[in-house]
Amino acid sequence: MTTQTKSALKASSFAVPVSRWSEGEAAGKTEAELLLYRSNLLGSDLTVTNFGGGNTSAKIMETDPLTGEEVEVLWVKGSGGDIGSMGLDGFATLYEDKLLALESHYSGEQDDDKMVGFLPHCTFNLNGRAASIDTPLHSLLPYKHIDHVHPDAIIALAASSEGEAVTRELWGDTIGWLPWKRPGFTLGVWIRDFAKANPQARGAMLAGHGIICWADTAQECYEQTIQLIAEAAEYLNKRSAQGETFGGQRVSPADDRAAIAADLMPRLRGLMDGERRKIGHFSDDDATLEFVGSVDFERLAALGTSCPDHFLRTKIAPLTLDPSRLSDDDYLSGRLSDYREMYAAYYERCKRSNSPAMRDANPVVVLVPGVGRFTFAKDKATARIAGEFYLNAINVMRGAEAIGEYIALDEQEAFDIEYWLLEEAKLQRMPAPREMVGKIALVTGGAGGIGSASARRLLQEGACVMLADLDGDAVQSMERELAAKFGKDVVSSVACNVTDEVQVAAAIGACARQFGGIDLLVANAGIASSAPIEETSIDLWNRNYEVLAKGYFLTVRAAWPLLCRMAAQGGASIVFVGSKNAVAAAKNASAYASAKAAANHLARCLALEGAGHGVRVNIVNPDAVIKGSRIWDGDWRRERAGAHGIDSGQQLEDHYRKRSMLGRDVLPEDVAEAVFWFASEASAKSTGNMLNVDAGNAQAFPR
Known part of the structure; x- marks a missing residue:
């Protein structure tokens, strides 16, 4: 990273939205369907609104x-919905006449929270979708179609010292200006009164x-919303081009940003206290690099965000770090401690007599000049969305500063x-998190039967999973399959040959950069071979030991510092996927069985080393996992059938099933x-242990 006076990045500009309304698509739709069509068009365009932001309505x-009479019903986006992806069931429906009658219960802004409690009494047709706090903004206005959105270009005007003057310059008396007011009934009254006057x-x-x-x-409302945003964006782009963005650039982007992020994220994550671990997200987009490397960066970052949508997800302000001191753990620990003290002081200054208890005081957003933007939250989606909202805030600051001075909330x-009792009630209604939420797993051999089944089981309990596999195409395909079921945020993949030290280090780095570290390593990558000793070549022998012994060693050695770091926050875990053959001799499989035995003994040695750090190491020994296994699709199946003198088809499957004491197939699941059991808190007091999953094999009983 270097100091400079001129920008190394092209100044960002506001995207200018265009209408995507299709008369063909809109033709024949009901009024409710037109509202949905309009909402989805607006919400799916990030130049118009951000995830979960904005609301739309139609009367x-x-x-x-009940009566069979025609009544006016307000259809308005329900609480917590996203207008870009919602369906008709995402709208609350309420009797308009009852909503208007609520004003008899209102005597001033002190009643805002009370008024929210009346909204359920206005529900039309037993609709279970809860109405949002923004409902009065729509119900009190006499107009049929209403859009309320938070695009960056608009908020840039709304959060600038010159915003009101520019609003008049752009739109004269057709667009008014109302001072800041928290969403609620009072704001609805203000807007209604303005429109009437x-x-x-x-x-x-x-x-x-x-x-x-x-x-x-519906179409006129949509087109007007797009036009207003476009006009604001074009104006701001013109003004931004007249001067240096954020006072010009001071720090240029580092070439090794990805490596810095992979090193920094686990260290920050390990220093954040709290009941549950965080998941991280890293971004080094041009807009962020432009901001964090600018002359005005520290001044603006300290001000925090402006729009409530942004603030709720990013906290009062970000944590900023000196890029020259990132390798100093004492510095990082001190900066995090300072932030928590700042947050606690903010809470004490502002708390009300009925405020909820102080929540997690760790930063959500961490900014590093020359490197980028880091966000940490309870899960990956929340961390990613928080980062996107801070990017919105950066855009707002850029536009606001282009025409005046940025004004934070x-x-x-x-x-x-942040501590609104209505928001607190929402938090209290949320279900308890699943066991593995906040945990990060790396699974080697992740494209295979046992690897993918293990990943699937961990994802079911809320973990984030990085799949690593020698077959790059197969592991990407598995990532897509799991992402389709569990979401793109929580699963990622990397091609990795576990016998290659460089590739293993890269896979560990990819996991750290994608999620923030590693809490669980599932060492599963493997091969299998069968041959009498006189036919066992040096190459075959070495190949088994390369993958099954050296591969496990390299993977653990690379992950060990990250696991030990996270173990300090309540433990970390390694699970070796071994084999029945690791504890029971197998005919015509000396290379495979002895390599598996070496890996199992390595696990026991690691259990001794890891105990002092809080890292548990355990072994799962499967046997005859034929169905769903990629290993059994190759030569291993034919070779093992030959060793037993039977057919490699159904006879082989029958042989292994009947050989087991329970007479049952063993599946990857x-x-x-x-x-999962060894990864979970259920086994928190277990280390150095082996668990056989073989449907019963007396020869393999642990001794």
Whole structure:
């Protein structure tokens, strides 16, 4: 990283949205379907709104199921929904006349929270979708179609000292300006009163918040929203081009950002205290690098975010780090400690008599000049989304500074949103997290039967999983399969030959950079061979030991520092997938069986070394996992059949099933259950142990 006076990055600009409305697609849709169509178009365009942000509504005439009469019903995005991906069931439906009658219960802004409690009483047709706190912004206005969105270009105006003047310059008296007010009934009253006093207006800017606009038809409302955002973006781009962004660049991007991130994330994660571990997310997009490397970076970062949507996910302010001191653990520990003290002081200054207890004081956003943006949260999706929201905040700051001075959310207002009793109630209603939420697993041989089954089992319990496999195409295919079921955030993959020290280190680095570290290593990559001793070549012997002994050794050695670091926060775990042949001699398999025995003994040695660090090491010994196994699809099947003098088809499967004491097939999923048990808290007091998953084999009883 170098110091410089000129920007090494091209200044970012606001994307200018264009209408995507299709009269063909809209034709024949009902009023409710047109609302959904409009909402999905708006919400799926990140130049218009961010994930979960914004809300849309329409007032639609419906038949009352009680009286059979035609009544006006407000369809409005329900609480917690995402307008980009929701369906019709994502809308709350409420009697408009009952919503308007609620004002008789309102005597001032002190009643805002109370008014939310009345919304369920206005539900139409027993709709179970809860209405959001923004409902009054839609119900109190007399217009049929309303959009309320938070695009970066609009918030940049709303969060600038010159925002009101620019709003008048752009739109005259057709778009009003209202001062900051937290969402709720009072804000709805303000907007209603403004619209009544200004019949020529088609919308209003909400300071620090976003924009609300209205129209008579769904298409007109959509087109107007897009036009307003486009005009704001074009204006800001023109103004930004007239000067240096963020005061110019001071620190240029480091060439080795990926390596720095892979090293830094586990160290930060290991220093964050709390009941559950964090999952990390790293971004080094141009906009972030431009911001963190700028002259004005420290000044602006300290101000925090402006829009409530941003703030709720990013905390009062980010943690900033000196890029020249990232290798100093004492420095990192001190910076995190300072942040927690700052957050606790903020809580004490702002808390109310009925505020909830202080929550996790660790930073969500960590910014490093020349490197990028790190975010940490309870799970990967939350960490990623928090990062995206901070990117929105960066865009807002850039635009706001281009026309004036950026204005962050007032500290007390920020606190009142973060610790809003309504938000706290939402948190309390959330189900308890699954056992492996916050845990990160690396599974070698992840494209195979046992590896993929183990990954699937861990994902079911909320873990993030990095799949590593020699077959790059196969492991990518498995990643896609698991991502389709569990989501793209929680699973990733890397091609890795476990006998190659460089590739193993790269796989460990990829896991650290993708998720923030490693809590669980499942050493599973393997091969199998069968041959009488006189036909066992040096190459065959070495190949077994390369993969099954050296491969396990290299993988553990590379992961060991990360595992020990996380073990300090409550333990870490290694699970070796061994074999029945590691404890019971096998005819015509000396290379394979002795290499497996070496790996198992390595695990026991590691259990001794790991105990002092809190790293548990255990072994699962499967036997005859034929169905779903890639190893049994090759020569191993034919060779083992030959060793037993039977057919390699159904006879072989019958042979192994009948040989077992329980007379049952052993499946990859059975082995995965044992892997999960050793990874879970159920086995927290188990290390150096072996668990056979073989349907019973007396010869392999542990001794």
